[in-house]
Amino acid sequence: EIVLTQSPATLSLSPGERATLSCRTSQSISSDCAWYQQKPGQAPRLLIYDASNRATGIPARFSGSGSGTDFTLTISNLEPEDFAVYYCQQRINWPPTFGGGTKVEIK
Amino acid sequence: QVQLVQSGSELKKPGASVKVACKASGYTFSSHAMNWVRQAPGQGLEYMGWISNHNGSPTYAQAFTGRFVFSLDTSVSTAYLQISSLKAEDTAVYYCARTSNSGSYIFDIWGQGTKVTVSS
Numbered sequence: 493e494i495v496l497t498q499s500p501a502t503l504s505l506s507p508g509e510r511a512t513l514s515c516r517t518s519q520s521i522s523s524d525c526a527w528y529q530q531k532p533g534q535a536p537r538l539l540i541y542d543a544s545n546r547a548t549g550i551p552a553r554f555s556g557s558g559s560g561t562d563f564t565l566t567i568s569n570l571e572p573e574d575f576a577v578y579y580c581q582q583r584i585n586w587p588p589t590f591g592g593g594t595k596v597e598i599k
Numbered sequence: 600q601v602q603l604v605q606s607g608s609e610l611k612k613p614g615a616s617v618k619v620a621c622k623a624s625g626y627t628f629s630s631h632a633m634n635w636v637r638q639a640p641g642q643g644l645e646y647m648g649w650i651s652n653h654n655g656s657p658t659y660a661q662a663f664t665g666r667f668v669f670s671l672d673t674s675v676s677t678a679y680l681q682i683s684s685l686k687a688e689d690t691a692v693y694y695c696a697r698t699s700n701s702g703s704y705i706f707d708i709w710g711q712g713t714k715v716t717v718s719s
Binding site for chain 1: 636643644645646648660661694696699701702703704705706707709710711712
């Protein structure tokens with residue numbers, strides 16, 4: 493099973509700042525990385541798939557990059573609604589697995 | 600609009616069974632596989648497995664073999680998760696999630712979650 497390690501566990505930032513979230517995998521997953529946002533009491537929402545493709549309706553301030561074992565989710569200009577937990581996920585190997593999450597909180 | 604609506608919260612005693620429903624609308628139910636994901640209290644996301652939209656065949660992640668059963672009723676566009684012999688450690692929110700047309704194991708639409716509490 494592929495292990496995904498997200499860092500940092502918590503990111504404290506102010507609205508308008510740039511958030512950079514990292515996801516490292518225990519073995520290469522090519523570009524088969526997705527990112528999800530989850531707010532308290534809500535279901536996850538797909539943001540990015542295949543490392544860099546924004547899902548339908550996702551604002552351009554969200555971008556993804558990386559390949560192999562290192563992936564990054566960048567939120568270029570934090571809006572108040574962006575404070576949430578973010579999970580990365582790999583789909584190249586069975587079973588799909590998720591990282592432990594990064595919480596982006598208001599500083 | 601495209602959505603998955605899950606059945607309501609459940610409180611069960613250890614040893615009982617529970618069946619969670621996930622009703623799809625706004626898209627052709629038979630065109631997308633359905634997945635199930637568990638989230639224990641305060642924890643991350645854990646993939647449980649999926650059920651084929653073509654033949655209704657389920658595939659379970661290793662931790663979810665034996666007591667967990669996925670099924671479909673295409674006549675009412677609904678997927679089901681049944682858990683038998685419930686244990687306290689089954690307490691969690693269970694999500695259904697649709698497989699995207701963009702690729703296998705990309706989950707583009709999620710149900711709102713069903714909280715299952717197992718307590719005596």
